[in-house]
Amino acid sequence: MQDIRIAVIGLGYVGLPLARLFSTKYKTVGYDLSEARVKALMAGHDATLEVSDELLQDAIKNHGLLCSSNIEDIRDCNFYVVAVPTPVDRNNNPDLTPLYGASEVVGKVIAKGDTVVYESTVYPGVTEDECLPVVERVSGLKFNVDFYAGYSPERINPGDKVHTVEKIKKITSGSTPETADLVDRVYASVLQNGTHRASSIKVAEAAKVIENSQRDINIAFVNELSKIFTLMGIDTQDVLEAAGTKWNFIKMNPGLVGGHCISVDPYYLAQCAQRLGYNPEIILAGRRMNDGMGAYVADQTVKLMLKKGIQVLHSKIIIMGFTFKENCPDVRNTRVIDIYRALQEYNADITVFDPWASPERVKHEYGIDIVNKLPDEKFAAAIIAVAHRQFREMEIDFDSLLTKNHVIYDVKAIMPRELVDGRL
DSSP states (O other): OTTOEEEEEOOSTTHHHHHHHHHTTSEEEEEOSOHHHHHHHHTTOOTTOSSOHHHHHHHHHHSOOEEESOGGGGTTOSEEEEOOOOOBOTTSOBOOHHHHHHHHHHHHHOOTTOEEEEOSOOOTTHIIIIIHHHHHHHHOOOBTTTBEEEEOOOOOOTTOSSSOTTTSOEEEOBSSHHHHHHHHHHHHTTOSSOEEEOSSHHHHHHHHHHHHHHHHHHHHHHHHHHHHHHHHTOOHHHHHHHHTTSTTOOOOOOOOOOTTTTTTHHHHHHHHHHHTTOOOHHHHHHHHHHHTHHHHHHHHHHHHHHHTTOOOTTOEEEEEOOSSSTTSOOOTTOTHHHHHHHHHTTTOEEEEEOSSSOHHHHHHHHSOOOBSSOOSSOEEEEEEOSOOHHHHTTOSOHHHHEEEEEEEEETTOOSOGGGOSEEO
16 A cells, blocks of 8 residues: 555546545645646646645645646556546537546556546446546556556535545445455545445446436426426425425425536436437436526516516626536536526626636636626626525625616525515
């Protein structure tokens, strides 16, 4: 164990916290293709805010963490951890391009006796059937003869400062019993709550992909309930509060489902099932329900405006929040964009305000402009799309922000009910 030298490939929301943690016990190098990302990290700042400046600087100064975009810096490592994104394309088909690229990187540096562990979310079989053949081809080495592999799915929750990587329980697995033991011992050595050793790599892959699929389906159910209860004139939050008094009721809240996990992982499982000739009806029905919630919020807001006699055409509407979840700058696959695009169809004058999101990143990813400060103008409607701390603590003066006759739609139900016109 003392001779373990770790390389973490991919320094995003998953890889950086993991590299920082490993560096407290092992010689660790973080590798990323982005020179700008590496330069910022070595200067002591993580733009994703997943690792505090204090922790990052401590890891670099006192534990020797090196972040690099030079592949030669990871050649001396013997335990490679791949933590790159696994997105879907425009047709919601799994896009394994980042994994193939990372596997090629591993193939260029891996040596006999080394181990590669994948953390990226995939459907069962991807590690052994898709990734490792790439490592074999590039390296010229044979899997389970010259090098070995494991899978330990990431469980990072962006913006969550309670369930940080060192506090979560990790699933581990290996391609041989000896490798499974090594992978488990390496991870267990830095985790406070230990590990669960899965019986195989495919079991570990399947466990990860159903974690988020289950949550996606549960949220889809309450989203559908919200639509039904709105038609009935019943407040959904009141219903959930009442039902939640039963000891085994699973309390979930309706809302937008975006981000890089819950809204993506079910498609990986669905495609895997379809390849085997099975149509996953519940999984895909849940996805359709959740993907339609942004347009639903926009339509509900417009209906409320019309009921109050507010002209929708060219009206000023402010969307508060753009990140996919509260209190973090992550805008990956945010479904707030669906609200924006649906409102565009009504020719409304839309302003997006988010104190957390980077306007440059949003412009690059979505082609729209957002602001970090409230503009000095009046709006006919406000949609609170994200439950940022600033919104929860009511730091917004709505009397100054909105016209006298206005609509407030509260997607996350964070405001007192009597102050809003509608909510999920």
